[in-house]
Amino acid sequence: MKSLKIICPNGHLGFAPLKVESFRLGVAAKPDYIAADSGSDDIGPVPLGTDTCASPAAWQEHDLEHMLLAARELGVPMLIGSAGDTGTNSRVDMYVEMIRKIARRHDLPPFRIGWFYSEVDRELVRAQISSGHAVAGLDARPDLTEDELDATTRVVAMAGVHPFVELLAQDCDVIIGGRSSDSAIFAAPALFHGFPEAQAYYLGKVLECASFCAEPYGAKETVLGEITNDWVEVTAMHPGQRCTVASVAGHAMYERSNPYHEYVAGGLLDMTDCHYQQVSEKTTRVTGMRFVPATELRVKLEGSGKVGERFVGMAGIRDPYTIANVDEVIAWSRAQVVERFGPEGWELHYNVFGRDGIMGPLEPLRDQPGHELLVVVQGLAPTREMAEEVTMTGTRQLFYARLPDVKGTAGGVSFVLDEVLPASPAHRWTLNHTMRIDNPLSLFPTQTATIGEAATSDA
Secondary structure (H helix, E strand, O other), X not given: OOOEEEEEOOOOOOOOOOOHHHHHXXXXXXXXXXXXXXXXXXXXXXXXXXXXXXXXXXXXXXXXXXXXXXXXXXXXXXXXXXXXXXXXXXXXXXXXXXXXXXXXXXXXXXXXXXXXXXXXXXXXHHHHHHOOOOOEEOOOOOOOOHHHHHOOOEEEEXXXXXXXXXXXXXXXXXXXXXOEOHHHHHHHHHHHOOOOHHHHHHHHHHHOOHHHXXXXXXXXXXXXXXXXXXXXXXXXXXXXXXXXXXXXXXXXXXXXXOOOEEEEOOEEEEOOOOEEEEEEOOEEEEEOXXXXXXXXXXXXXXXXXXXXXXXXXXXXXXXXXXXHXXXXXXXXXXXXXXXXXXXXXXXXXXXXXXXXXXXXXXXOOOOOOOXXXXXXXEEEEOOHHXXXXXXXXXXXXXXXXXXXXXXXXXXXXXXXXXXXEEEEEEEEEEEEXXXXXXXXXXXXXXXXXXXXXXXXXXX
């Protein structure tokens, strides 16, 4: 092949439904592959810890249906990575069942589906630690300890291109992946067809978030990437969007501590010397990327551990004096929880929206609060009953706070709701580490089946 074309309709499949108009324009361009990433740790540790999705199943099935029907219409493969937001085994199984359901609904001719899993047994990780092979922390985290591993509910490994390539080699028409590197989902077909690693991984980097690499901003719109041995081009499909030098180069720097480096299992994509050229109104061409192979094969591990049950309370403040003393009000409320439950065994978190609810202590205008504030209270405790009472106390006591110079008999706080609301159990990231492996497929077992036949065969 002299070139390969891939369309990506959604930067996080299912997080919001893809836009059908630009997707159909992408399909009309006759791509060789249709691919999308369905996962992110932007959603926090709760979905991984609870083995749930952050998005409605209907939205996810919506995108899978449009992609599957188009792929079967064109006779091209379809690839999905990080199924169901987290790529856990149950989410992979859920997507495979959705594909079966969609195929039955539309009476599709037989096709071959492949999938792989990414969950990692904690005892396998423990064995690595015990054998003296450090499970190395990322972003200044210390190496993983057994205590932190014990605090972990669930672990997934982030696959590189290898299980996708393996399933493509088995002639799979649809591939559903466990937790996957975003760029690997798109790089795998390019590598499978023999294109250079540097161009293949850049293709993945530019396509991973779909229309985030285009301007003006418009989410969930389709973009088309094309790769040759010499360059990568990306084209916006939406009639009102363009892939410009600025938008494509800007996206290359997106979501990374070093704006020029993208690490994957097996190496580093170096974008330091990339050159961007506007070759048409809607298309930018990129050259100059390099790939640096790793000296040791390491995979990223993500793990989530439960902190406690959680409730949420909300209180509004309009009184200027209470606003000026909101930290003292919060301190009073926290003290009442200490008086009731003691100093340990629970957590209270206050977000003050209208002052620094989003940026916290990094907020540069923290000393200039608005004329009204919303205090969101999160209470955590080992049981639901205790979490509810901790949150109720930490919220209602905002009303009773004793401040100097207050002569009124009523508090300066109003409640959005009298009750506090149950929320998902609180979790924290326990693993953001890398682990050495010898075989790139060892953590990612694959399976295949034929869908659309009366007797479906599994392998």
